[in-house]
Amino acid sequence: MIVVIRPGTPRAQIDEVIAEVQKLGYDPRPIFGTEQTVIAAIGDERTHHTLESLTVMPQVERVLPVQKKHKLVSRESHPANSTVNVDGVVIGGEKFCVMAGPCSVESEEQLMTTAEAVKAAGATILRGGAYKPRTSPYEFQGLGKDGLALLAKAKERTGLKIITELLSENHVEHVAEVADIFQIGARNAQNFQLIIAAAKTGKPVMLKRGLSERIDEWLLAGEYLLAHGNANLMFCERGIRTFETYTRNTLDLAAVAIVKKESHLPIIVDPSQGCGRADLVRMMCRGAVALGADGLLIEVHPNPAEALSDGQQQIDFAGFGKLMAELKPFLAAAGRTL
């Protein structure tokens, strides 16, 4: 860390800071500049006490951390790309992965027809929420265990793998019976207890970015999974909250390139949540492919206008078929295959 001393601080007060840096376990190296003095604090920032608390000393102007805090998820720790094997479907390799299905599981007919349709168009993983985190307590909260049973049935019938949201530490066991991938949603992006509970199962986890989570924080949330012994992690960019109101969220496609650079783990893009508008999904999928994403998570519904949740961002079967067909030249340009 670098401790920046306020200009004009007398030497005795600089020495107080030096002493405090030493007391907190670092080797202090003061550098007396022409305008300002800084103290470089030598030591591993990840294992030592942070020095940011020193800003309460009036002579300290700022403290600048030097090291990145993430370790196991970092590209440095594992220079090659890693892949996640979801019961035979490999994510993060040359093959591009499409996960598709309804926002919420609503009925057997809805789910089965959707599963068949997305499989036919090239998806290998079926998405569908059984437990739904809804902004209002008066909105449809998902079918719960009945929804999970329908997902199990769809899996059996189509061979598609299942991704579904994990909302509660108390659901881990029974959701694990059906899910091939646990989805941890944006609202639980820093629910570390939930991440730790998911880690313990050893199952693949897809960790969505929080609504206003910086990329360094997102990587660190993922670090919780690896630090608790589960390396089957993939990140999912799903848009961040900004001032723009045309879209529900601002899909931060740069995050795809950044996660690829900073981490060895796969990254998926969710354009449905990312924009919150069905009419933008197709174009955003192209962008995600061009930026190097390893897969997509797309909401598909037989009749979006009557969907029980987030109908405005779901596309129908014809739209999904068209999207998949149009994606091919972009996948080829990016060196990926379906």
Added chain:
Amino acid sequence: MIVVIRPGTPRAQIDEVIAEVQKLGYDPRPIFGTEQTVIAAIGDERTHHTLESLTVMPQVERVLPVQKKHKLVSRESHPANSTVNVDGVVIGGEKFCVMAGPCSVESEEQLMTTAEAVKAAGATILRGGAYKPRTSPYEFQGLGKDGLALLAKAKERTGLKIITELLSENHVEHVAEVADIFQIGARNAQNFQLIIAAAKTGKPVMLKRGLSERIDEWLLAGEYLLAHGNANLMFCERGIRTFETYTRNTLDLAAVAIVKKESHLPIIVDPSQGCGRADLVRMMCRGAVALGADGLLIEVHPNPAEALSDGQQQIDFAGFGKLMAELKPFLAAAGRTL
């Protein structure tokens, strides 16, 4: 809801929308304007299917909700201010409530000296984290049950009530043994399962605003508590995430006036998290009082420079004493007493 039809849409396509509005349970009333047609959909938006899904129809330009979604927390449902009685300490009435204490419980000595100091200066509730949600898995995660035991001891010794963070549904029972108020933190602001679990105890809950939670969403998260039978709710403004980097968060003091206007429930302000800088806490407390807050949550530590978490935003005993003394004329101006 108001369904806005795209300009130039032929009548037959407008009729399709009218039919769909009816099918989804509303009474449709088209209004043919000079420039644009809108369909007013008559019905209770809180109990009916949302019509936002109609935007997937190409002739629908936008859907504008009319009603507010929150009910039990709303000022309309309970025109007078409500108060929360924390084992004799009443929050939301004429008496202003100061909650103070360390960010994390670190040791017996740290906690006891702090408890005595904040009590002497006028606080009635002791804060202290036993379970800490930390951005990195390598940071201090709190003393857990040992921390709770120390809080129980401090309560016994000083008579202060205890507020401490609830991080996990699985902690509800043993945290409830010590806590007089459950604090639900910003990262769990929309962890509805946790809110429901807390609701079931009937205990007072202080619900912090999420990092990028709109006020309407925050009110609805509170609605989960009341809808699950627990009306002992207070809100806590603790800053929102913006582009500004001078402060850790932007404390949105307008939210105090807005919550007071939209809801009957008490609101507390946390200037420590709100700014993330000890040097701003004193001034932000004055602002909170002037805006009509019912209380403050302030981080106090015997030696902030050596605190195990968030030292940069904690103030020492002398600073806290000064703050409390200087607050008095502002409390008087706002018609409040300590």
Added chain:
Amino acid sequence: MIVVIRPGTPRAQIDEVIAEVQKLGYDPRPIFGTEQTVIAAIGDERTHHTLESLTVMPQVERVLPVQKKHKLVSRESHPANSTVNVDGVVIGGEKFCVMAGPCSVESEEQLMTTAEAVKAAGATILRGGAYKPRTSPYEFQGLGKDGLALLAKAKERTGLKIITELLSENHVEHVAEVADIFQIGARNAQNFQLIIAAAKTGKPVMLKRGLSERIDEWLLAGEYLLAHGNANLMFCERGIRTFETYTRNTLDLAAVAIVKKESHLPIIVDPSQGCGRADLVRMMCRGAVALGADGLLIEVHPNPAEALSDGQQQIDFAGFGKLMAELKPFLAAAGRTL
């Protein structure tokens, strides 16, 4: 507009609002719902007084505008794509347009070598700032007229068209002598006097999006140009300001698809400003092409480490050559040629 009346308002107070709506020039149509009353105000919102001022009446809860405010820039007013002809280089058609060059014009050698290099790699327009809006008055402010003279020389030598920033109404005349396109930067995105001054020349204008400008506001800033008689407008997405600190800005690629949908005018993407990091430029260019952008604005410098402004986001000649080569399959996938 839709005027939403507060629930429980007595009829006499509703009538007051109706009278006011009429007084302000609209035809009021009240709709008495089961939960709430709304008044639909019939009339052209773009030519009438806005009714948002009615929210000062205590019985008015909200006012919801129905119409979009932009007219001449809208897709409705001109269903086909329009193109901008820059002295023979057509922007917005099948041919994709690459504008490249240094952030600032620094010297003859710097500019000439860059012009030759970007031309060789396929650019048709040379960018280079002669007047630079810099955050601090102590930073390099550009070469001014000397910079313009160098741009004129580079144009003569290479045949590249010139785009350069217009900072001041007082510069219009002499910048117009050299510039083929006026660039209006993010800081002046709502400097309407400058837009009007540029409009009067009839020259093509590239209007960057402001740091926190919503898309509807950006379209309206463009509307100023068309309303003042100049239809040679192209928009430029250059990133918006968010809480994320890894990148300088968050490049909002969805904006490309949205502008294409809402407007008939071309849109350019600036990945250099958009990310503020040279290492991300290549990937963001791919995304821009995939999303349907009509062109790119890329900062290229012979030696970015020693650039006088924004070196961190400029790429060198080799990097630019590689970028252009790698872009080709994506251009082909998007149905565009260089």
Added chain:
Amino acid sequence: MIVVIRPGTPRAQIDEVIAEVQKLGYDPRPIFGTEQTVIAAIGDERTHHTLESLTVMPQVERVLPVQKKHKLVSRESHPANSTVNVDGVVIGGEKFCVMAGPCSVESEEQLMTTAEAVKAAGATILRGGAYKPRTSPYEFQGLGKDGLALLAKAKERTGLKIITELLSENHVEHVAEVADIFQIGARNAQNFQLIIAAAKTGKPVMLKRGLSERIDEWLLAGEYLLAHGNANLMFCERGIRTFETYTRNTLDLAAVAIVKKESHLPIIVDPSQGCGRADLVRMMCRGAVALGADGLLIEVHPNPAEALSDGQQQIDFAGFGKLMAELKPFLAAAGRTL
């Protein structure tokens, strides 16, 4: 500046960076840490080339500036508070300054009655826009010179000083004939040419914060004024743009305390723009006083519901009178007088 070298970089590549630091005019001091190497670059960052461009070298991870860039506006350069004397009305001293009046000058009657009313309630400066920057070209753009003439008349009749917005470099001369203070608005917050033009007159300038301007950037925009010889500067916090939609902007009251700490110059708060809602103005004024603001800028209109611009945020005469009366105990608590 501190140049952070990527972990594991071989010595030869570190030496390249050292050489480049030296070439760019700094004295490089490498510090070889246990985990990472940093190079402290000794030299005045405000007069030297920025080293941020070094991030284009692959071995450089980040560059951390150490010094603050602002100089003349800084508290360090002028430890005491400075005041601005507006033709006898002193801003920044013990006396608190209230500026009030309509958003736009609309008519003689409107302006004169408002001027009398705000004077009677305690305002000493009359605000009123003659030139209005409006989001849409089809909205009321202000009365221009006729508006200025009315402001001159109101000044003559009431003795109030005048503050009005300066929109264009070409307006400086004739606006200066009437205005006692130039207001530079949020949209022109980084229109440095306009700031320089205003500086040259020597007149007091009130510089509003941009919609998404960080405080360090705002201070630097103010630095342009002082660096061009005009020290009659006051800042004006008017809300920043965030994701929150209940209010038009988020009034950042912490900015008041921060500007007071970082700078010696006065700061005014504009709660009308800051919230965009008349019903919040009163409470936000209290907060501004409590935080230590030197004055307020309040929009007052005889009949807000029929105002030609921003009616929703204007208060009427009775509301203004009540606001001023209620403010008194808070002013007393803050040690200020009217």
